[in-house]
Amino acid sequence: MLRRALQLGLGRGLLGRRLGTHRGGSTLGKVEGSGGYRGSWVAPVSSYVTFRTRDPAHDGKTVGRLGEGDQNGKMSEIKKKIQSVLPGGAWNPPYDTSYLPPEHSDVVIVGGGVIGLSVAYWLKRLEKPRGAIRVLVVERDHTYSQASTALSVGGIRQQFSVPENIQLSLFSVEFLRNINEYLAVVDDPPLDIQFNPSGYLLLASEKGAAVMESNVKVQRQEGAKVCLMSPEQLRNKFPWINTEGVALASYGMEYEGWFDPWCLLQGLRRKVQSMGVLFCHGEVTRFVSSSSHTETTSGEEVTLKRIHEVHVKIDRSLEYQPVECALVINAAGAWSGQIAELAGVGKGPPGTLQGTKLPVERRKRYVYLWHCPQGPGLETPFVVDASGAYFRREGLGNNYLGGCSPTEEEEPDPGNLEVDHDFFQDKVWPPLAQRVPAFETLKVRSAWAGYYDYNTFDQNGVVGPHPLVVNMYFATGFSGHGLQQAPAVGRAVAEMVLDGHFQTINLNPFHFSRFYLGEKVQEHNII
Amino acid sequence: MAAPRAPLHLVMPVWNRGTRGIRGLSRAVALEGSQKKGRSLLQFLADRFYDVQALREYLLQKQVLKVHQKNRPFTYIKERFGPHAAGAYFILKQGGAVKFQGKEWIRSDAHGHFSLDFLKFQAVPVEAVNASGCAINYQGLDSLLALKELRSLWLQRCPHVDDWCLGRLHPLANSLQELSLAGCPRISERGLASLHHLQNLRRLDISDLHAVSNPGLTRILVEEMLPSCQVLGADWAQGLPSGPDEQSQDKASPIPA
Numbered sequence: 001m002l003r004r005a006l007q008l009g010l011g012r013g014l015l016g017r018r019l020g021t022h023r024g025g026s027t028l029g030k031v032e033g034s035g036g037y038r039g040s041w042v043a044p045v046s047s048y049v050t051f052r053t054r055d056p057a058h059d060g061k062t063v064g065r066l067g068e069g070d071q072n073g074k075m076s077e078i079k080k081k082i083q084s085v086l087p088g089g090a091w092n093p094p095y096d097t098s099y100l101p102p103e104h105s106d107v108v109i110v111g112g113g114v115i116g117l118s119v120a121y122w123l124k125r126l127e128k129p130r131g132a133i134r135v136l137v138v139e140r141d142h143t144y145s146q147a148s149t150a151l152s153v154g155g156i157r158q159q160f161s162v163p164e165n166i167q168l169s170l171f172s173v174e175f176l177r178n179i180n181e182y183l184a185v186v187d188d189p190p191l192d193i194q195f196n197p198s199g200y201l202l203l204a205s206e207k208g209a210a211v212m213e214s215n216v217k218v219q220r221q222e223g224a225k226v227c228l229m230s231p232e233q234l235r236n237k238f239p240w241i242n243t244e245g246v247a248l249a250s251y252g253m254e255y256e257g258w259f260d261p262w263c264l265l266q267g268l269r270r271k272v273q274s275m276g277v278l279f280c281h282g283e284v285t286r287f288v289s290s291s292s293h294t295e296t297t298s299g300e301e302v303t304l305k306r307i308h309e310v311h312v313k314i315d316r317s318l319e320y321q322p323v324e325c326a327l328v329i330n331a332a333g334a335w336s337g338q339i340a341e342l343a344g345v346g347k348g349p350p351g352t353l354q355g356t357k358l359p360v361e362r363r364k365r366y367v368y369l370w371h372c373p374q375g376p377g378l379e380t381p382f383v384v385d386a387s388g389a390y391f392r393r394e395g396l397g398n399n400y401l402g403g404c405s406p407t408e409e410e411e412p413d414p415g416n417l418e419v420d421h422d423f424f425q426d427k428v429w430p431p432l433a434q435r436v437p438a439f440e441t442l443k444v445r446s447a448w449a450g451y452y453d454y455n456t457f458d459q460n461g462v463v464g465p466h467p468l469v470v471n472m473y474f475a476t477g478f479s480g481h482g483l484q485q486a487p488a489v490g491r492a493v494a495e496m497v498l499d500g501h502f503q504t505i506n507l508n509p510f511h512f513s514r515f516y517l518g519e520k521v522q523e524h525n526i527i
Numbered sequence: 528m529a530a531p532r533a534p535l536h537l538v539m540p541v542w543n544r545g546t547r548g549i550r551g552l553s554r555a556v557a558l559e560g561s562q563k564k565g566r567s568l569l570q571f572l573a574d575r576f577y578d579v580q581a582l583r584e585y586l587l588q589k590q591v592l593k594v595h596q597k598n599r600p601f602t603y604i605k606e607r608f609g610p611h612a613a614g615a616y617f618i619l620k621q622g623g624a625v626k627f628q629g630k631e632w633i634r635s636d637a638h639g640h641f642s643l644d645f646l647k648f649q650a651v652p653v654e655a656v657n658a659s660g661c662a663i664n665y666q667g668l669d670s671l672l673a674l675k676e677l678r679s680l681w682l683q684r685c686p687h688v689d690d691w692c693l694g695r696l697h698p699l700a701n702s703l704q705e706l707s708l709a710g711c712p713r714i715s716e717r718g719l720a721s722l723h724h725l726q727n728l729r730r731l732d733i734s735d736l737h738a739v740s741n742p743g744l745t746r747i748l749v750e751e752m753l754p755s756c757q758v759l760g761a762d763w764a765q766g767l768p769s770g771p772d773e774q775s776q777d778k779a780s781p782i783p784a
Contacts, residue, residue, distance in 0.1 A: 130581075177665065177691050181591050186583045187570055196717040197694030253724070254694055257717075378716070378748040379723035396716060396744050 100321045101280035101312050105136035107497065108310045108325040110284050110339050112139025114149040114261065114483055115475050116331035117268040118490025121183075124275040126494050131276065136323060138312055140283045146417060148333050149265050149483060151450030153367055153401055155258040155382050155392065156484035157200040158224035159250060161215045161524040162460065165481070166222040167505045168488040173255045175487035176264070182487075183271040191267040195259040198393070199252040199381040201238075202525065203435070208386060209247040211524060216250050225254040240376045241383075242437055251381065258382060258392055261483050285320060286311035287328070287343045289469070303354065305344055305469045327497060329473045334362030334414075334451035336476035343469050353468060356516045360462065360477040363454040364414045367403045368424050372442040375400060389431040390527055391439075399445065404428045405480075405527065417449040452480045458520040461485065463492055463510040473497065474512060480527060594687060597621060598667030608646050610673035611653045615645050617670040621661035628654045628676070652676035659683040665692050672698050679705035683732075686711075690718030697724035707732035709760060714738060716745040723752045734760025 107123060109116045120135050127133045144150040156176070158169045175182060180190045204212040212228075219226045228250055231243040273279070288309035294302055307328050313320040332339045340346065340358035348354025375398050382392040391402030404427050406412065412420060424444060433439045455462065455477035462477040475493045478485060488505060495503045502508065509521045572579040597620075605613035615625040615633070619641045624634040628651055635641040653674045663671075664687035671677070677699055682688050688711050696703070703725050708714055715738040722728070731753065739745050742761035750758050 131577075181588075184584075184587060186573060186580065186587060194715075194717060195690055197690055197721045198717075199721075253697055257694075378720045378752045396741055396748060 099281070099314060100319075101136055101138065101282065101323050102134070102278060103321070104134070104324045105278070106134045106325065107136070107327045107329060108284075108323055109135065109137045109329045109331055110310075111330070111332035111336075111476075112137045112269075112279065113144070113147045113331065113333050114265050114268065114486040115333070115478075115489060116329070117265065117272055118486045119329055119331060119475055119493045120272045120277045120490075121268055121275070122487075122490045122494035123497060124272065124277060126491075126498055135277045136280060136325075137272070137277055138280045138282055138284055138310070140281075140315070142281050144265070146334075146451065148451050148453060149261050151367075151417075151448060152261045152483045153258065153392070153403075154261045154483065155200070155527075157252060157256045157382070158219055158222070159200055159202055159215070159226060159252055159256070159525055160481075161211075161218065162509075162521055163218055163222055164505065164507060164509060164521075165460070165485070165523060166219055166224055168485040168492075168507075169481075170223060170255070171488035171491070171505060172485055176259060179264070179267065183267045185271055185274045188270065191263055193259040193263045193267075196257040196393075197254070198258075198379065199254075199256045201252075201381040201383045202250045203246045203384065203386050204248045204250075205245055205386040206247045212248050212250055215525065224252065226250050226252050238376070238379075240436055240438055242435055244434075246386065256382070264483075264486075280312055282312040282314045282321075284310055284339060284342065285313045288322070289344065303468065307343060307469065307471055327471045327473065329475060329493060329497075330358075331475045333453045333476060333482070334360075336360045336453060336474070337362075340466075340472075340474075343466075343472050345466060345469055345472070353513070353516045356512075358462065358474070358477070358512070359457045359515060360453050360455050362414045362451040364412045364417065364449050365403060365405060365452055365480070366412075366419055366423055366428075366447060366449050367401055368428060368444055368447040369394065369399060369401050370442045370444045371397070371399050372439055373398055374438045374441070376436060376438065383435070384527055385431050385435050387431040388527070389428055389435075391432055391436075400439075400442075402428060402432060404431070414451065417451075419447040419449050421447065453477055453482065454479045457515055458522045459526050460521050460523050461489065461507075461510050462512055463489060463507045464496060464512060466512050479523075594662050594664060595666065597662050598664050600666075600669055604646075605670075605673070609649060610675075611651065612646050612648070614656075614670045614674045615653055617667065618656055618658055618661070621658065621663060621667070623656065623658040623661045625653055625657075626655040627651045632657075655679040655681075657681045658685060661685055662687055664688070665695065668692055668695050672696075674699075676702050678702055681705075681707040682711060683707055684710040687713070689713035690715055690721070693718035694721040696722070700724045700726060703728060705730040708736065709733070710735040712737055716740065716748075719745060719749055720752070722749070725753070726755075728753055728756045730757050730759065732759045736761075 109120055116137055116139070120137050123133055123135055141147065156169060156173055158166050158173070160166050160169065176193060176195060179193060183191060202212065216226050216228055228248060229237070230248070231246050234241055234243050234246065234249050287307045288311070289305045289307040291303050291305050294304060296302055307325065309322045309324050310328060311320045311322050328343070330336050330339050330343075337358050337360045340360075346355060346357030376393070378393070378396075380393045382390065384390040387404070389402065389404040391400050393399070394401045404423075406423070406427065410427075412423075421444070424447070429439070429442075453476050459479040460477070461479075461482065462474040464474060466472050466474065473493055473496065475489050476482075478489075482489075489507075492502050492505055492507050495501070509519075514521065569579070569583070573583050574580075601613050601616055604616050611627075615627070618625050619633065619635050620639075622635055622639065624632050625645070626632045627645060627648055630645075630648070630651070632655075633641065633645055654676065655678060656671065656674070658671075659681050660683070663682070663685055671680070672695065675698075680699070680703060688708070690713070693708075693714065696706075704727055706722075706725065706728060707730075709732045714733075714736050719733065719739070722731070731749070733739070733742075733746065733749065736742065739761075746758055746761035750756070
């Protein structure tokens with residue numbers, strides 16, 4: 001323990017002498033090592049060849065290891081150590097290792113989407129003193145081709161039924177409004193997230209009218225500006241709606257709308273890199289952890305696990321790098337369930353806390369883009385029909401985005417992101433055409449599919465540490481409203497990590513233990 | 528994705544009033560000659576020294592705080608003299624002009640001084656506000672939204688009025704008849720979409736909005752959205768290719784009443 005603490009201490013103190021950048025393969029951000037230098041000014045090495053120096057007192061582990069042949073690996077390890085200690089041998093490995101993650105990192109964030117980057121941002125922003133925490137973000141796909149963030153429709157609303165969700169969304173929308181104060185990077189142009197303040201319009205039939213009224217009461221209590229409309233008011237305001245079957249509608253007047261999620265992602269990425277967070281283009285394949293047995297106050301045996309190392313496998317290679325870490329944050333979105341399994345969450349007899357898996361799985365959702373020349377005008381809000389079908393305007397050219405969440409029986413296979421166009425014909429178009437008669441004539445321009453990190457338990461996020469794997473924190477399972485809560489969730493997780501409890505928004509109801517205790521925090525307004 | 532660089536030319540003179548050198552912070556401002564060399568030296572230093580970078584970030588934050596300070600609410604005046612007086616004080620402090628119902632325009636002079644006589648008009652509502660060129664932002668609109676009988680609001684060339692602010696104007700829907708947003712660098716067609724709450728609006732000026740991507744089409748859509756409002760500024764033929772005439776005639780919207 002003391003040795004490890006010493007190593008960590010020495011490791012951090014040596015940063016001033018390291019020459020190389022620890023960029024680990026990311027191509028965005030500044031070239032002159034803004035993330036790698038601390039303290040004294042060292043002449044910048046050209047980024048073509050970067051080396052790392054290591055102090056001889058440092059417990060030298062090998063820089064990268066291959067997957068097989070550990071015995072041979074040990075011999076070559078010993079040989080390398082001897083060679084380096086002899087005079088004339090450099091500690092530098094003779095090849096460029098900048099693609100590898102660092103060997104030690106205080107926090108490893110698995111997943112570089114909007115949630116992961118938001119956690120990284122708030123960790124660096126709330127840390128005291130400046131530069132105290134080393135954060136590593138591990139992202140498997142730098143193109144974000146399957147990430148939920150990039151494929152999202154980008155809506156943000158406060159019309160939820162759970163008060164914590166409303167608070168998260170309010171905080172996040174304030175963040176977005178002041179995004180150029182939060183994410184300002186000196187000498188870079190300001191961000192334009194292209195927010196459309198058009199509001200959300202949720203329609204309810206007779207059955208859902210009472211629930212909608214109580215929801216609106218909760219929303220107003222939390223400070224959201226929502227108004228209830230009767231069918232006649234609806235017809236006056238939006239003459240293109242057919243109000244047959246609509247008993248009540250709730251309309252968000254302010255702070256609701258949609259924006260460009262890619263811009264938020266890139267803004268966060270740029271700011272987080274300028275704050276010194278390291279990125280690694282790789283995949284987490286293994287957690288090395290240790291267990292300890294203790295007894296609870298009632299005398300039961302409990303096994304607590306602690307993750308010591310994260311094995312990050314480099315993309316398109318067999319090479320992996322063990323990263324020694326203090327905390328792991330699971331922000332892997334649709335793949336969080338697999339990451340949790342790697343850490344040993346859910347390995348135990350079913351019905352116990354050890355056997356409670358993380359109930360987050362990936363579900364495929366389709367989004368269709370169509371053109372309707374006679375469609376609703378510029379004032380169209382994000383309309384969510386009582387049947388679950390939704391649509392919103394996109395741009396000035398009478399294009400509309402929309403979709404529908406399928407029922408449990410019709411869930412498509414999430415193995416790939418292929419689009420089922422029949423789904424539009426059968427399930428999306430009929431309810432929308434019934435609600436907006438102008439949509440009888442439309443032409444589908446394109447479509448795409450994305451993943452929800454769907455929480456099968458109660459469709460709300462999981463935030464906070466795991467009770468048994470003590471240094472793994474979750475920030476996942478948002479089931480389609482993760483993007484709009486990302487800044488607030490990031491802050492909550494950072495507060496949990498740095499202070500041990502939530503300060504701005506209390507997310508204790510979203511703790512993992514609710515899966516074991518069976519306490520559902522059911523969100524009714526899921527789109 | 529990032530905002531177009533051109534609009535910041537309008538913003539930078541306001542932000543950089545009285546500042547030079549290390550305080551000019553955005554790369555988007557075009558500079559000539561020696562100033563350019565000074566800028567790259569500063570960039571060079573900021574890239575290499577965390578201290579210089581922290582200093583520049585601090586100065587950037589200070590500029591932001593200055594705008595916030597200008598938009599602080601005057602709660603004492605509001606409690607003592609009423610919301611109309613508080614709103615008028617706010618606008619006069621920013622450098623704008625206010626017109627009470629039945630009175631003349633009140634404006635601050637070149638030094639920023641103005642007479643406090645209007646504090647005596649207890650229940651007289653504010654009829655018109657001219658906040659052109661003022662540094663009013665989202666927070667500052669609090670003071671304006673309390674003016675329930677405001678008829679005309681001029682926000683020309685305000686550098687901090689953006690789409691979020693337009694989404695906030697709906698409480699004035701009952702009284703507002705004239706709105707001018709000419710020359711605001713941050714307003715785009717997305718903010719204009721939230722003006723549909725203002726059903727009593729009769730004159731809307733949306734000329735010179737650089738962030739609007741398609742001014743002609745935007746004007747047509749805004750006219751459709753507000754049928755009884757006269758929309759000024761953007762010519763609907765703007766942005767159309769100079770092609771055959773029947774193309775433009777198809778796009779003509781009905782003349783508003």
